[in-house]
C-alpha cells in the first residue's frame with residue numbers, strides 16, 4: 499500500500515529503535531530523564547528561545563500553550579480553517595474556559611490583520627466584552643495546502659499583536675517543512691512568536707511527541723498545565739531518543755518529501771479528470787479535486803485504495819496526499835499511473 503493519507507504514518511527507523519534501548523532514562527516528573535533534558539536544551543537552542551518542553555501530542559501542546567497565555571473568559575483568535583479550531587475537540591473552551599474567535603483563513607493560510615483587528619472591541623473597558631488574549635497562526639498551514647507563511651507577514655502579525663499587548667502562538671506542527679521551504683532556520687521563524695509548538699511525529703518521523711518553546715516563565719506554566727492535563731510522563735526519554743535522531747536528519751529528509759510532493763502535483767495536474775494547482779504546493783502536502791463526472795471524492799478514494807494507494811478527503815471535498823519518509827519517487831510514479839488507470843476505466 500502506498501500510504502499518502504498523512505505524514506503521521508511514518509514508522510521509526512531501526513536507528514531510532516536502537517537509540518531507545520541505549521539512551522539514559524529517569525523520571526521526567528522529577529526532571530531526571532537525561533534524554534528529555536537533552537532534547538529540551540537542544541530544541542530551545544535551535545529555536546532561539548529560553549526554554550522548551552516535551553509534550554505527548556501537538557493537540558496537548560497547543561492546548562497547554564493557549565491555557566498558559568489566556569485567562570478564563572478571554573478570547574483566542576484562531577483561523578477558521580486551523581487545526582486548533584477544527585481538530586482539537588474544543589479543548590481551550592472545555593478545559594480553559596476560553597472562547598475561540600474564528601477568523602477567516604486566506605487561501606495561503608494567512609489571517610488578515612484587518613480581520614484580526616475586527617475581533618477587538620471598540621471599547622476595551624466595557625465589561626460586557628470578552629477580550630482577545632492571544633493570536634494563533636498555523637505554519638505550515640495544513641488545510642490550506644501546506645502553505646508557508648512569509649516572514650514579512652509574521653513580522654506584521656507580531657507588530658500588530660504587540661501594539662495590542664497580546665502574544666502570538668504558532669501552531670508549527672510542520673515548522674521544519676516551512677523553514678526548509680524558505681531556506682531559513684527555524685529560529686528566524688520563531689523570533690516572530692511568543693510560543694510555538696511543533697510535532698516530532700509528522701515529517702520528522704519520530705513515533706510520538708511534540709515540543710513547545712517559549713520563555714522560561716511561560717514554559718513553567720505549560721509544565722504545570724501539562725501535569726494537570728495528564729501529560730506528565732515518567733521515562734519519557736523513550737520518546738525523546740528517537741526524536742533526537744529525527745532532528746539531526748531533518749533537513750535532508752524533508753527536502754526529499756518536498757520534491758516528491760512537487761512531482762506528484764505536477765503529474766496530477768496533467769491527468770484529465772483531476773484538478774491540481776502545482777503552484778500552490780510549497781511543502782509536503784498536495785490537495786486535488788476529482789472533477790471527472792463518473793467519480794466523487796468518495797468513490798475515487800475507494801478505487802485508489804483498491805488499487806493500492808491510500809488517500810483521504812480533508813475538507814470541502816478536496817483530497818489530500820502527504821509525502822513522507824515512507825514514500826519514494828517510484829511510489830509517486832506508481833500513484834500517478836494508478837490514478838491515470840482509474841480515469842481510463844469504463
Ligand SMILES: *Cc1c(COP(=O)(O)O)cnc(C)c1O
Pocket residue numbers: 554555556557558560581582636638640669671672697699707708
Ligand atoms: C497534527 C497537527 C496537530 C496536532 O498534533 P497531534 O500530535 O496529532 O495531536 C496540530 N496542528 C497541526 C497543524 C497539525 O497538523
